[in-house]
Amino acid sequence: NAGVTQTPKFRILKIGQSMTLQCAQDMNHNYMYWYRQDPGMGLKLIYYSVGAGITDKGEVPNGYNVSRSTTEDFPLRLELAAPSQTSVYFCASSVKGDTGGYTFGSGTRLTVV
């Protein structure tokens, strides 16, 4: 049972480059989320989705875009990467949005230089 799968695990980007962080879940969860975690900081919500075709901004959406064409996949797009986007990115999913029972992916460590 794979759970939530994120790719890549590590990536170094140059300033101004773009990339897509992939996230897929096989638990048929409707809710999916993207968080970033900076050293010594709490998880900050970037975007979330309550179902295929529906996405909403979280606390820190600037510089990112998402899409949710299927229940399984929730990619995060970085356009014009900036050093401030250096972080660890976690994708998560849940059955419902009002519980804390999230399943997280193993994360993507992104460095922008």
Add this chain to the structure above:
Amino acid sequence: RKEVEQDPGPFNVPEGATVAFNCTYSNSASQSFFWYRQDCRKEPKLLMSVYSSGNEDGRFTAQLNRASQYISLLIRDSKLSDSATYLCVAYSGGGADGLTFGKGTHLIIQP
């Protein structure tokens, strides 16, 4: 502004000891609470939910004090494998974006 505050630690505790740490939340409308565990360079994993009446799961006990707006986690007979960062999480309603994560408390169990 929703805030969840935790002592970052580290808490250095000898193996076998009991350790407890608290988390305070600022939003009195917070409805439910959770403790997550995060190992170094790994993803957070749900440890336990926190119920109003308090709840226990093996060596772990979680308590909620709504009057003082804090939750606590108690670990008895600590093991080396308990070394991790423990994240306090509060849900304040409003849908899927209602979770607020604390910055975590770093626990180190020493042999």
